[in-house]
Amino acid sequence: MQDSYSRKIDYLRISVTDRCDFRCVYCMAEDMQFLPRARILTLEEIEALAAQFVALGTRKIRLTGGEPLVRAGIVGLCERLKALPGLQELCMTSNGSQLGKLAQPLFDAGLDRLNISLDSLDPALFRELTRTGDLHQVIAGIDAARAAGFRHTKLNCVVLKGRNDHEINDLLQFALDRELDLTFIEEMPLGTISEHSRAEAFFSSEQVRERISERYTLISSAESTSGPSRYWRVAEAPHSRIGFISPHSHNFCATCNRVRLTAEGRLLLCLGNEHSADLKAVLRGHPGQPHKLEKAILAAMAIKPWKHEFRLDDEVQVVRFMNMTGG
Ligand code: SAM
Ligand code: SF4
Numbered sequence: 001m002q003d004s005y006s007r008k009i010d011y012l013r014i015s016v017t018d019r020c021d022f023r024c025v026y027c028m029a030e031d032m033q034f035l036p037r038a039r040i041l042t043l044e045e046i047e048a049l050a051a052q053f054v055a056l057g058t059r060k061i062r063l064t065g066g067e068p069l070v071r072a073g074i075v076g077l078c079e080r081l082k083a084l085p086g087l088q089e090l091c092m093t094s095n096g097s098q099l100g101k102l103a104q105p106l107f108d109a110g111l112d113r114l115n116i117s118l119d120s121l122d123p124a125l126f127r128e129l130t131r132t133g134d135l136h137q138v139i140a141g142i143d144a145a146r147a148a149g150f151r152h153t154k155l156n157c158v159v160l161k162g163r164n165d166h167e168i169n170d171l172l173q174f175a176l177d178r179e180l181d182l183t184f185i186e187e188m189p190l191g192t193i194s195e196h197s198r199a200e201a202f203f204s205s206e207q208v209r210e211r212i213s214e215r216y217t218l219i220s221s222a223e224s225t226s227g228p229s230r231y232w233r234v235a236e237a238p239h240s241r242i243g244f245i246s247p248h249s250h251n252f253c254a255t256c257n258r259v260r261l262t263a264e265g266r267l268l269l270c271l272g273n274e275h276s277a278d279l280k281a282v283l284r285g286h287p288g289q290p291h292k293l294e295k296a297i298l299a300a301m302a303i304k305p306w307k308h309e310f311r312l313d314d315e316v317q318v319v320r321f322m323n324m325t326g327g
Contacts, residue, residue: 023131069098082110099141176237183243205244253307272308
């Protein structure tokens with residue numbers, strides 16, 4: 001599939017639930033209202049939509065949320081998606097809390113790769129940032145993923161000034177010790193939060209690199225994946241890749257290859273814009289008519305915006321929270 005700017009769109013991120021066992025301060029409000037079950041896509045609907053996307057040329061699918069591992073039936077869904085002819089890579093982004101018990105079943109179901117979020121190695125700060133999370137459970141989940149056979153696992157860390165920026169090098173060392181990749185993410189202005197000022201908490205990728213350079217020798221790398229990260233390595237431990245997602249300081253839109261399906265079945269064409277198509281309505285309104293779905297997906301590609309414009313102030317630009325968006 002191509003959009004109107006001739007970008008090839010072959011990557012679909014699916015939010016399988018808006019629910020989560022954590023309430024990370026940058027992602028959710030403390031008292032979130034979650035969607036009633038009837039508004040969420042069923043597993044069969046997710047599968048039907050994914051099959052249509054793969055038939056149209058999607059080569060990579062990432063399951064996300066919310067927390068994908070709190071959705072009942074997730075392992076079976078992985079198994080069925082992995083079997084779609086033409087799909088090359090099935091990945092998942094998880095907070096790691098359920099991986100202690102699910103890493104092995106997920107690996108056996110054919111899940112190819114995992115991204116796991118980790119913002120602090122201090123149990124008290126970890127609890128503060130996630131509001132409910134248990135650091136030891138997540139570290140056990142990270143270790144279970146490796147033991148189950150997952151390779152090229154990547155940690156994601158959202159850096160907030162004055163909260164976890166002092167842990168940048170400890171988190172990096174944690175990743176290097178386990179030969180994991182690590183991506184540092186700048187906070188994005190998705191949804192209204194009251195807990196901190198997003199403008200005041202901004203810590204740029206440039207500042208992260210300066211901090212890393214105090215302890216390691218950073219070597220810039222020309223490598224890229226199909227994502228928005230720019231990669232570096234450190235001379236002291238060359239096995240790990242260090243990525244930076246910098247929506248404020250580095251615009252990655254020109255090479256965008258992805259669209260996002262929300263838990264409600266809305267296809268979002270861009271993380272930072274509201275352009276979307278209601279695929280659930282098409283699916284439920286025209287059962288047994290896959291050509292209607294195909295037409296709706298192809299029509300949606302034509303309205304994919306050229307780029308997002310995140311500003312560094314606290315005014316709400318996108319009202320959707322990340323758990324709705326499928327980060
Ligand atoms: N629950 C899973 C997790 O935390 O990995 C998957 C969903 S979560 C929305 C996906 C990623 O988005 C996580 O790495 C999280 O840290 C990141 N994220 C959430 N809200 C964000 C925001 N406002 N700005 C930047 N990254 C955010
Ligand atoms: Fe849950 Fe992930 Fe959002 Fe944290 S970032 S609240 S773990 S969905």
